[in-house]
Amino acid sequence: MRQTREDRLAARRVPAAPGVRGAAAKPGENDRHLAWVRSLPCAIGSVRCGAITHAHHVRERSGGGVGMKPGDRWAVPLCPAHHSEGHTTGWKTFEERHRVDLRAVAVGLAAASPYLSQDQRGADE
Ligand SMILES: [Zn+2]
Numbered sequence: 489m490r491q492t493r494e495d496r497l498a499a500r501r502v503p504a505a506p507g508v509r510g511a512a513a514k515p516g517e518n519d520r521h522l523a524w525v526r527s528l529p530c531a532i533g534s535v536r537c538g539a540i541t542h543a544h545h546v547r548e549r550s551g552g553g554v555g556m557k558p559g560d561r562w563a564v565p566l567c568p569a570h571h572s573e574g575h576t577t578g579w580k581t582f583e584e585r586h587r588v589d590l591r592a593v594a595v596g597l598a599a600a601s602p603y604l605s606q607d608q609r610g611a612d613e
Pocket residue numbers: 530531532533534536537538566567568569570571
C-alpha cells in the first residue's frame with residue numbers, strides 16, 4: 489500500500505484502536521497528563537539522565553493485550569537509559585538498586601498533575 493507523507497503523519501497521531509481522540513479517550517487515558525509527565529526530569533535524577541524522558545507506566549497488567557495498559561495516572565518520567573534498564577533488569581531490582589518507589593512517584597505526580605480530574609486520580613481499576 490502506497491502511503492503519502494501525510495498518511496504516515498496522520499497514522500502516527502491516531503491511536504491503534506479506532507475511536508475519537510481527546511475528550512472521548514478511553515478511560516484512564518490522558519494525553520495531556522502524559523505529556524506533562526514527559527516534560528519532567530527522570531525520576532531517578534542521576535547524572536546519567538538526559539533531558540529527554542519517557543512516560544513509563546508503573547503498573548503493568550499481566551495477561552493484558554492491546555488496550556490493557558494501566559491508566560495514565562500511573563505514568564512516571566524516566567530517561568531512555570533508566571527506562572530500558574528497568575525493563576531489562578526488572579522493576580523490583582531496579583527500584584531496590586536506585587532506592588526509589590515508582591508507585592509512590594506516580595501517586596505523587598497524579599496528585600500534583602494539573603491535568604487529571606479528581607476521579608482519574610482516585611479511581612482504582
Ligand atoms: Zn534517568
